Amino acid sequence: MPNKLADETSPYLLQHKNNPVDWYPWGPEALERSRAEQKPIFLSIGYSSCHWCHVMEHESFENPQIAQWMNEKFVCVKVDREERPDLDQIYMSAVQFMTGHGGWPMSVFLTPDLKPFYGGTYWPPTASRGMPGFNQVLMAVDDAWTNRRDQALAGAEQLTAEIEQITRKGVEGASVPLSGDLLNAAAHSLERMFDPIHGGFGEAPKFPHPFELQLLLRWSQRTNNQRWNDLVLLSLDRMAAGGIYDHLAGGFARYSVDARWLVPHFEKMLYDNALLSVVYLEAYLATGKPNYRQTVVETLDYLLRDMNDPDGGFYSAEDADSEGVEGKFYVWTVKQIRDILGGEAADLFCKVYDVTETGNFEGQNILNLPKTIAQQAALLGRDEQSLVDELAESRAKLLAVRGERVRPGLDDKVLVAWNALAIDAMARAGAALGESRYIDAASKAAKFILSEMRDTDGRLLHTWRGGTAKLAAYLDDYTTLADALVSVYEATFDESQLTAATELMDTVLARFAGGDDAGFYFTADDHEKLLTRNKDLTDNATPGGNSMAVSALLRLGKLIGRGDYLDTAHTILAAAAPLMQQIPMATGRMFVALDFRLGPTYELVFAGAGAKQLAQSAQGKFIASRVIAARESADEQGAIDELYQGRTPSDEPVLYVCQNNRCESPVVGRDAILARIEELS
Known part of the structure; x- marks a missing residue:
């Protein structure tokens, strides 16, 4: 008989619905039972394409004896980390503090008031490979709860206090000037970690690190340092040649288990492919090398072919396993x-x-x-x-x-932030490469989210699957989508995209702001009350909500004339600067935003007949930091009215190039405009 996960929409949770474990989803029923019976919660967090999550399920959660012990001694709660990143962030901090490392599956034991007192990641069912067995862990935790509860509760209190500090990373720290010195130091730090043989950073397992590659590409252009440019191109060449890239269908796997990009961990994530598409696109625009264009096209075509819901959204991931074997497909x-x-x-x-x-x-x-x-x-x-x-x-x-062949499992839920990354990649590539199918896909996905993934009050909902949208959206949902909508505007010049982006960022300012502290919280002020309210200024495999807030605020602020947006972006960067100085590898997307803030950042405002076609010419150049606006008729009105004051479109195209509140003389005529665009790239 199915357990209480049977009514969920998450593919990961549904994978566990027939386990003999009496799983609950996270919610009032499980939490109230824990409090009423004074049983600890066993919280298991994973995701559908996690190989070791599947292993632990088959070894332990399908084991009748282990399941019986779990059901008798604990209230067992299963969480999809992609649906509930708020819970994952909090309790991953606890596991990392307790064990010195983290990962998934994440296994953590909570008191009835949700404070962690013991945790880890994967455990085999019985002791092996130097690890205790999950059966031993369960018995030891039950013994501690039954016979030494005061000690367990005291440890939980202390650990909770530590989490309060961990989950507010970067809020405090000595002031660090926002200058090119910060970017230069980061570039040198990345160079020291670079693998000069195979590209990328560090040793096995090796991850692509798209933000760091973007930073080096930009900073090499700013400083005319060919060395940093060469590091980026070596990495891109080796990744696209390696087994981490799917040479038949396009698209990248999550990471390589070796240093030379040969053997991937075979799952494919939406966010990796979106982010890497943008890096390869920028490399193509910077170098003109056709192989980078080919990688962009093959990767985005993979997303359109295999990861695109008919309603417009993009699916989350494809599994590493098929027929129970990793990589068999x-x-x-x-x-x-x-x-x-x-x-x-x-x-x-x-x-x-x-x-x-x-x-x-x-x-x-x-x-x-x-x-x-x-x-x-x-x-x-x-x-x-x-x-x-x-x-x-x-x-x-x-x-x-x-x-x-039997395909790997598909996680077909639609997540706002990950979709926004795909929307951004599609819009940028469509505009730069002149591929309308990508622009159409970006516009359709954006429309889908804005129409189908909202609650009755118009607030975003985080996840959608099979016609059901649910869960209040998080900071990165709002900020990443707002940033993507700016890219859709720049690909289509549909000003309603900027209006929608502004509404999202105004919600962020109203609901996610941190009072006197710089930066935004991960959850809104009316979110479910959890152990702590997380505020994080770092980036991970996906860009952090605060770094995407900076990007969206800067781009929107310049386009729609919102000085408060620009000021808020500066405040977040200033708060993040100590972290950026200390751990550049954990703040890569924030550095990309800082590069945009420091500039030179161009406002390219096109007006008059043929303005939009000329603006798309600028999209095809590597001008790393710029915003682009275009109007062809004096009748056009909307979000960027202020930008066009005194710039009424006429029969002849005009380009206004501005930066730092200073504008050049207008460039008039098609040939002169194309020549100026070439000079800027």
Whole structure:
């Protein structure tokens, strides 16, 4: 008989609905039962594409004896971290404090008043590999609660006090000037962590770090430091050539388990692909290299093909496993490729994509490019374009056959913040590459969120699946969506996008502000009362809500003339500066926002006949810090009326270039405008 998760919408929670564990979703019923019976809560937090979450489920939560013990001694609560990042942030801080590390599945024991007193991550069902068994953990925690409760409660009080400090990261600290010195120091710090052989930062496991690459790309342009530019391009080249990239369908896996990007942890996340698309797009605009454009197009096409709901939203993730085996969907043998492609084509494909009889992953092969296509063409004495065309034909045949395999599990919930990252990527790429399908997809997704993911008061709801939207949205939902709507405006020049973005940021100012403290809280002032109210100025795999607030406030402030937006952005940056100085790797997106704040940041205001087409020409250049506005008719009115005071569109196109409250002489005429755009890039 299904447990109480059966009525949930989260794919992760539904995966556990038939466990013998009497799981509750987080909510009043579970919390009231814990208080009434004075039983501790066992809180298990994970997500659908988490490999070790599946392992712990199969080993422990499907084990009848372990489940019986859990049901007798605890109130068991299962949470999808992607639905409830507010809970995840709080209790992950507790686990990290207790154990020195974190991760998922996260397993934490709470008192009935929700204070943590013991926790960890994955435990095997019985002791093995130097780890205690989950059965031992359960018995030890029950013994502590039953026989040494005062000690457990005292520890919970102390830990809660520590969490109060941890969850307000960056609010206090010595003043650090907001200057280029801060960016320069960060670039040098990143260079010291750089892997000069394989690209990227640090050793295995290796993550892409898109914000840090964006920072280095910008700062290399600002300082004419070719070294930093080369670090970025090496990283992008090696990632796109490695097994972390899907060479048949496009798109990136979450991370590589080795230092050379070969063996991925095979799950694909919406946010990774959105963020990396923007980095590759910027690299293409900065260098003109067609391989970066190809990576952008293949990755966004993957999202449109495999991750796009018919209603417009984008799904969250694809699992690493299929048929219970990690990576099974993606790997190949020589025989499989020969059977599909035939002799000569198979031999060529195997040579180029590193497919051998011995394999490079558990006896099978992850497709990757040890040499570039240009290098292979030279070695083979082939015309490069004919080689490209032949390999593309082979990839298409293999993709068609792969499509008949059992696909990895799909987490088809729609999350606002992650969708906003995809909207931003689609809008930027569509405008820069002249690809209307991406602009259309961005506009459709934005419309879907703004119409279908709101409550009766018009406030955003965090998650949607199968027609049901729920859960009050978080800071990053509001700020990331507002920022994305600015990108949609710059791709379409539909001023209603700016009006919607402004409404979102006004809600942030009204509901998420921190009183006298700089920065915004992760939850609104009328959110469910939790153990603490988190305020975080750092970035993680996804950009932090505060760094996206800075970005949205700066871009909107310049476009709609809101000085209070610009002032608030400055205040957040000033509060984050000590953290940025101490841990640049944890504040990458905040650095990108700081670069925009320091500039030079251009306001490119186009007016008159053909203005919008000329504005799109500017989109196709790497002008890292700029906002773009365009009106063709004096009849147009809306969010940017103030920007167009004294700039009435006429029959001849005009470009106004401004920065730091100073404007150049107007540039008049198509040829002169195109020449000025070229100078700015």
